[in-house]
Amino acid sequence: MTQSRKPLLRALRGERLPRPPWWLMRQAGRYLPEYREMRSRARDFVALCLDPKLAAEVTLQPVRRFGMDAAILFSDILLLPHALGQKLGFEGDGPRLEPIADAAGLARLRPEGAVARLAPVFETVDRCRAALEPRTALIGFAGAPWTVAAYMVEGGGSRDFHRVKAWAYRDPAGFSRLIDLLVETTIDLLSAQLDAGADVVQLFDSWAGILPEDGFRRWVVEPTARIAAALKQRQPECFVIGFPRGAGHYYADYAAAAGVDALGLDTVVPMTVASDLQRRLPVQGNLDPVSLLVGGEKLRRDADALRRGLGRGGYVFNLGHGVLPDTPPEHVAMLARLLAED
Amino acid sequence: MTQSRKPLLRALRGERLPRPPWWLMRQAGRYLPEYREMRSRARDFVALCLDPKLAAEVTLQPVRRFGMDAAILFSDILLLPHALGQKLGFEGDGPRLEPIADAAGLARLRPEGAVARLAPVFETVDRCRAALEPRTALIGFAGAPWTVAAYMVEGGGSRDFHRVKAWAYRDPAGFSRLIDLLVETTIDLLSAQLDAGADVVQLFDSWAGILPEDGFRRWVVEPTARIAAALKQRQPECFVIGFPRGAGHYYADYAAAAGVDALGLDTVVPMTVASDLQRRLPVQGNLDPVSLLVGGEKLRRDADALRRGLGRGGYVFNLGHGVLPDTPPEHVAMLARLLAED
Numbered sequence: 150m151t152q153s154r155k156p157l158l159r160a161l162r163g164e165r166l167p168r169p170p171w172w173l174m175r176q177a178g179r180y181l182p183e184y185r186e187m188r189s190r191a192r193d194f195v196a197l198c199l200d201p202k203l204a205a206e207v208t209l210q211p212v213r214r215f216g217m218d219a220a221i222l223f224s225d226i227l228l229l230p231h232a233l234g235q236k237l238g239f240e241g242d243g244p245r246l247e248p249i250a251d252a253a254g255l256a257r258l259r260p261e262g263a264v265a266r267l268a269p270v271f272e273t274v275d276r277c278r279a280a281l282e283p284r285t286a287l288i289g290f291a292g293a294p295w296t297v298a299a300y301m302v303e304g305g306g307s308r309d310f311h312r313v314k315a316w317a318y319r320d321p322a323g324f325s326r327l328i329d330l331l332v333e334t335t336i337d338l339l340s341a342q343l344d345a346g347a348d349v350v351q352l353f354d355s356w357a358g359i360l361p362e363d364g365f366r367r368w369v370v371e372p373t374a375r376i377a378a379a380l381k382q383r384q385p386e387c388f389v390i391g392f393p394r395g396a397g398h399y400y401a402d403y404a405a406a407a408g409v410d411a412l413g414l415d416t417v418v419p420m421t422v423a424s425d426l427q428r429r430l431p432v433q434g435n436l437d438p439v440s441l442l443v444g445g446e447k448l449r450r451d452a453d454a455l456r457r458g459l460g461r462g463g464y465v466f467n468l469g470h471g472v473l474p475d476t477p478p479e480h481v482a483m484l485a486r487l488l489a490e491d
Numbered sequence: 492m493t494q495s496r497k498p499l500l501r502a503l504r505g506e507r508l509p510r511p512p513w514w515l516m517r518q519a520g521r522y523l524p525e526y527r528e529m530r531s532r533a534r535d536f537v538a539l540c541l542d543p544k545l546a547a548e549v550t551l552q553p554v555r556r557f558g559m560d561a562a563i564l565f566s567d568i569l570l571l572p573h574a575l576g577q578k579l580g581f582e583g584d585g586p587r588l589e590p591i592a593d594a595a596g597l598a599r600l601r602p603e604g605a606v607a608r609l610a611p612v613f614e615t616v617d618r619c620r621a622a623l624e625p626r627t628a629l630i631g632f633a634g635a636p637w638t639v640a641a642y643m644v645e646g647g648g649s650r651d652f653h654r655v656k657a658w659a660y661r662d663p664a665g666f667s668r669l670i671d672l673l674v675e676t677t678i679d680l681l682s683a684q685l686d687a688g689a690d691v692v693q694l695f696d697s698w699a700g701i702l703p704e705d706g707f708r709r710w711v712v713e714p715t716a717r718i719a720a721a722l723k724q725r726q727p728e729c730f731v732i733g734f735p736r737g738a739g740h741y742y743a744d745y746a747a748a749a750g751v752d753a754l755g756l757d758t759v760v761p762m763t764v765a766s767d768l769q770r771r772l773p774v775q776g777n778l779d780p781v782s783l784l785v786g787g788e789k790l791r792r793d794a795d796a797l798r799r800g801l802g803r804g805g806y807v808f809n810l811g812h813g814v815l816p817d818t819p820p821e822h823v824a825m826l827a828r829l830l831a832e833d
Contacts, residue, residue, distance in 0.1 A: 242650070306650070308584070311815050314781040318789050358737075361779055362761050395700075397739030398761050419704050419740050437703055439656040447660050473653050 157218045157286035158348060161388045161411050163431050163463035169456060170218035171488050172288070173441075173481070175471030176211040177223045181478060183210050194239040195231065198224050199269045205276035212285060214478070215485045219286040219349070220277055222342065224270055226292030226353055229334060230301050232263040248304030250312070252323050260330055264337040271345040278346030286349055289342030293354035293393070294331035294372040301327070310359050317368060332372050336379045343380070349388040351413065352376065357403075358395020358415075365399045370406050377408035390433060394470070404429045416469030420458045431463025438473045444480035452487050499560045499628035500690060503730045503753050505773050505805035511798060512560035513830050514630070515783075515823070517813030518553040519565045523820060525552050536581045537573065540566050541611045547618035554627060556820070557827045561628040561691070562619055564684065566612055568634030568695055571676060572643050574605040590646035592654070594665050602672055606679040613687040620688030628691055631684030635696035635735070636673035636714040643669070652701050659710060674714050678721040685722070691730040693755065694718065699745075700737020700757075707741045712748050719750035732775060736812070746771045758811030762800045773805025780815045786822040794829050 156170035178184055187207050191197035198204055207223040227244050231237040234257065236247045249255060278287055292300075300306075302313035317324045339350045357369045377389045392413030393403050404412055404426050414423055414434030426432055440451040455466065466488055472481070498512035520526055529549050533539035540546055549565040569586050573579040576599065578589045591597060620629055634642075642648075644655035659666045681692045699711045719731045734755030735745050746754055746768050756765055756776030768774055782793040797808065808830055814823070 308648070309780070309812070309815065311781050311784060311817070314779070315785050318779075318781055318785045319787075358759065361759055365759075395737075395739075397737075397759060398764050399759075417700065417703055417707075417739060417741075422740050437656070437660075438651070439653050439660055442653060443657050443660045445661075470651070473651065475653070 154284055155218070155286045155348065156284065157288075157465060158388065160463050160465050161349065161390070161431055165461060165463070167491065168488060169460055169464045169466040170286075171466035171484075172217040172219040172221060173211070173468050173472050174221075176215075176217060176221065176481075177207045178472060179474040180472055180476040180481075181210055181214070183214075194225070195228070195237060198228055199267075201269050201272040201276055204269075204273040205280065208273065208277050209280055211481075212281070215481050217285070217485075219288050220281055221288040221351070222270070222274055222277065222290060222347065224273070224290070226290070226297060226355075227300060228267060228270065229263070229291065229297060229331070229338060232266040233258040233260060233330075233334065234263075235301060243306045244300060246301060246304045248312070249301050249327070251316070252326070255323075255327055255330070258330065260334055263334055264341060267338065267341075271341050274342050274345035274347055287347050288349045288351055288390075289339060289347035290351040290353060291335045291338050293352045293357070293369065293391075294328045294335060294376075295360070295368040296354045296356045297331050297335075298324075298327050298368075299356045310356060314359070314364070317364060321367070328368060328372055332375050336376055339376070339380055340383050343384045343387050349390060350380070351390040351392055352409070354391070354393040354396075356395075357393035357399075358397060362399070365396070366402065366406075369393055369396070369399075370403055373403075373407040373409065381408075392433075400426055411463070411465065413467070414469060418469070420454070423459060427459060427462045427464070431465065432459060433465035433467045435469035436467070438468045438470050438476070441468065441480050441484060442473050442476045444477065444483060448480060448484065449487060452484060456488075496626055497560070497628045497690065498626065499807060500730065502805050502807050503691065503732070503773055507803055507805070509833065510830060511802055511806045511808040512628075513808035513826075514559040514561040514563060515553070515810050515814050516563075518557075518559060518563065518823075519549045520814060521816040522814055522818040522823075523552055523556070525556075536567070537570070537579060540570055541609075543611050543614035543618055546611075546615040547622065550615065550619050551622055553823075554623070557823050559627070559827075561630050562623055563630040563693070564612070564616055564619065564632060564689065566615070566632070568632070568639060568697075569642060570609060570612065571605070571633065571639060571673070571680060574608040575672075575676065576601040576605075577643060585648050586642060588643060588646045590654070591643050591669070593658070594668070597665075597669055597672070600672065602676055605676055606683060609680065609683070613683050616684050616687035616689055629689050630691045630693055630732075631681060631689030632693040632695060633677045633680050635694045635699070635711065635733075636670045636677060636718075637702070637710040638696045638698045639673050639677075640666075640669050640710075641698045652698060656701070656706070659706060663709070670710060670714055674717050678718050681718070681722055682725050685726045685729050691732060692722070693732040693734055694751070696733070696735040696738075698737075699735035699741075700739060704741070707738070708744065708748075711735055711738070711741075712745055715745075715749040715751065723750075734775075742768055753805065753807065755809070756811060760811070762796070765801060769801060769804040769806070773807065774801060775807035775809045777811035778809070780810045780812050780818070783810065783822050783826065784815050784818045786819065786825060790822060790826065791829060794826060798830075
């Protein structure tokens with residue numbers, strides 16, 4: 150089987166490897182001059198994501214330069230609301246959506262055919278698969294329903310996310326209709342990525358960390374478990390990495406009940422906790438992106454500590470959050486060398 | 492001793508009370524029409540904080556309306572950088588400072604006399620003390636050094652706080668000069684508040700949650716411990732509440748080593764963890780501000796769960812973050828009634 154030669158997939162099966170496979174969240178992006186060049190060729194960010202030729206090129210750029218063990222599809226978690234009919238734009242650093250505040254807003258979404266409208270994304274996956282070496286895994290992704298709902302309801306990022314939480318607290322039945330819609334469409338979205346050639350999918354739950362216990366269970370763990378179960382049913386060989394960023398004390402609940410194959414760990418998960426979690430599932434993470442930004446001895450020390458601390462189990466080296474735009478590409482090259490050492 | 496009749500201080504000594512004493516972070520603020528009226532009388536937010544008559548009035552407003560067990564000084568954690576000579580303004584929702592990026596920026600600060608320049612704050616404390624009933628405690632506060640440094644270096648809030656972290660990682664010795672300066676001036680600031688009549692001080696470490704293990708120990712725990720120890724030496728009877736918001740798995744380290752008398756818990760600390768922490772120190776928190784915003788059955792259920800879960804030890808009822816500006820004042824009145832029930 151070709152797959153078994155891919156170091157990423159071996160690590161996700163829990164195999165211990167002499168050198169951890171690695172990739173970086175946002176490895177394709179603004180810190181790379183060749184990305185900025187591609188970006189300037191597209192009308193806007195959404196257009197770039199929906200241009201298979203450009204998006205595939207952007208996906209492959211970092212792998213060509215640094216030889217990561219995986220490429221991650223260049224796309225955005227908000228293409229799904231976009232395909233559902235919600236107006237989406239990117240101003241400065243952050244996304245802007247026309248907020249959906251209630252059942253009436255929900256009724257205006259068009260779930261039928263939404264995933265089909267993202268056909269260019271699947272074509273991007275197909276192009277990447279064809280271009281990658283057999284040893285390099287291809288990762289697809291989606292936002293987890295809670296996080297996508299948060300953006301859809303708030304209309305963008307937020308300091309306290311009180312609108313989406315207020316809806317979930319005030320009217321859990323109504324809010325669950327939005328979550329259900331996202332669960333169903335996300336299953337289709339990720340299935341189509343797997344069909345097009347992705348080996349692995351990652352669910353980004355960037356705002357998992359703002360919910361107390363019962364909300365975390367209901368809006369983070371349960372929707373993720375439904376997605377993971379449906380994907381496994383359709384594609385028994387697929388791998389699902391769950392990344393409930395900021396989950397803190399709830400990481401253990403997530404590991405136990407979300408049905409994912411591996412856990413993405415954010416920057417502040419302590420080594421002792423990471424080791425405990427690794428006894429249950431392979432883990433991925435969690436170098437501080439600022440360590441990569443700073444480089445030098447700090448980067449060497451932090452990368453070493455992760456290899457020593459987590460390298461004895463199923464482990465994928467990654468950051469605990471995305472590459473920062475100011476990161477010098479040479480620091481990524483240095484990291485690649487460090488990780489290639491025995 | 493008068494102090495022993497104050498329910499807040501009894502709870503902070505670890506006494507179990509039939510009804511938990513309560514106050515709310517940002518209990519004086521925009522959700523109150525009488526606050527908005529006061530705000531409109533001052534030139535800007537900083538001027539309001541530095542007008543003892545208006546600031547005292549604002550401090551007392553919620554206590555008059557709802558009968559909390561404590562008033563918290565109306566002020567801002569960024570008055571300290573302001574007094575140190577850093578330009579400060581508030582635009583829209585957030586603060587704006589001229590960022591300090593390095594040793595040269597640090598050299599432009601004027602620590603000598605900085606705390607004395609905050610004399611109006613101490614006059615506010617004095618006025619509040621004189622106006623409050625003997626059973627009502629008065630809480631002073633400051634930002635913890637890490638959080639104040641984060642604002643000073645970033646120039647405001649930030650999505651990833653990479654500038655302050657990069658300085659701390661790249662040049663820990665240089666960055667520690669900023670932290671040391673903040674430790675020293677914060678000790679003076681809080682001592683002066685205690686001298687003026689505050690019973691308790693709270694250290695707000697709003698950005699404690701972004702640091703990995705070693706950074707948390709060095710930049711959150713150690714500076715807090717130095718401040719707490721110095722205050723205890725000057726004022727053996729004082730109480731210090733530490734609020735390392737978002738500390739997650741590091742709450743236990745903080746409880747063990749930060750030298751505070753009580754722990755402020757943020758919204759996402761699970762009940763089991765809160766109970767464990769309470770075995771070491773009295774705890775304060777952690778109702779979700781969105782529960783208060785929503786009101787009704789959700790508020791009743793969440794408030795009950797906290798009383799049942801934490802009421803058997805040293806416990807101060809509070810939110811896990813500040814009151815949201817859209818909160819209906821009637822919900823706070825409802826909470827007051829719920830907490831007055833036996």
